[in-house]
Amino acid sequence: MATVRIPPVLRPAVGGEREVSAAGSSVGEVLTALVEAHPETREQIFAEDGDLNRYVNVYLNDEDVRVLDGLGTAVGESDELVILPAMAGGSA
């Protein structure tokens, strides 16, 4: 199962855990398993159209899945997903 790291803003919805395991062979499947196990995360992670919430960034092994294949990006058993809120930054 892939490991999913949870940002502080979502931790109350997963019982305070910093990371959880979730099954799935794509980013979409892993996140669906996460929201089914922790329903309070659904509104934060997914938009009404089923795509990722605009202000959620999801990274597979450090890379933003939006510029890979989005929710269809393949996930391996030992992969790590990181969920982060969209933040301004970078020597601005």
Add this chain to the structure above:
Amino acid sequence: MALPPLERRPCGGRYSDIVESIGHTPLVELKRMSPKPGVRVWAKLESANPTGSVKDRVARSLIEEAEAGGLIAPGQTILEPTSGNTGVSLAMICSRKGYPLKVVMPDNVTPERTELLRMYGAEIVYSPGDQGSNGAVAMALEMAEADPSFYMPYQYGNPANPLAHYDGTAPEILEELDGEVDAFVAGLGTGGTLMGCARRFKEELGDRVTIVAAEPMQGEPVQGLRSLDDGFIPPIIDLSLLDRKIFVTNRDAVIWTRKLLDEEGLFAGVSSGAIARVAARIADEMDEGNIVFIVCDDGWRYLSSGLYTLPVDEVENLESTVWW
């Protein structure tokens, strides 16, 4: 006595004013970073700009586009949210051109940035550090709404920001490498460097060039959001122009900042370390070609942190400082 001919021309150029001298920065090969003979790694030293950062290009473009559009005239107070570098660049340019400047900046940036801003005469308004740059943007937008006498260039949404790189940084790189650019890596903050350069490179080179964003993984103490709806995506960012987008932790950024110093003699800021780390990852995946990365600023404004001399685990507030 006749002088011997110069080996390098135009030796940096001759300018009538410090603002005019912005840009025209060196491109330096980093041979120790090359993973194999056919892959050449190049650093674009934006740290060589007059105030020591790439933001000199952006600040000049923001002010001069506003002047050209008749939006500002000397005496007008300028207001801008920044994590530091844009503020310093604006402060220098505004002081040269006669504009009072007020900047909104997180309260957990390094003290050197505060000193630089004061040195150039800017007034500083601090935003809560745990909200990172998002907090500075939100506070500045509120201030601008409450007081219409401010002019806010708004680097996060102003096309003059990427234009500075479309017309400046990218053509300089293309010129130096005779158009042979295979990968380009820059930091993702406002998105100006990436969007401006990516648009120019894609127009000139098509899919030959891979555009890669390095972005900060904000430390947990900086993720002071109440809800994901407090998130922020700079309006000028168009993700379709990026081929890869990779995050770097503060710890890795500092480790690579030290590597640049120790192995290449390059005294750069923390964002440049993060970008170098991503550039090394991309270079490893290449068989041959030129990869260019941006050195956003110099190391002087991070010196008090001790990061250039201390072991990384002894750098104080490593995760809670807004380094870049």
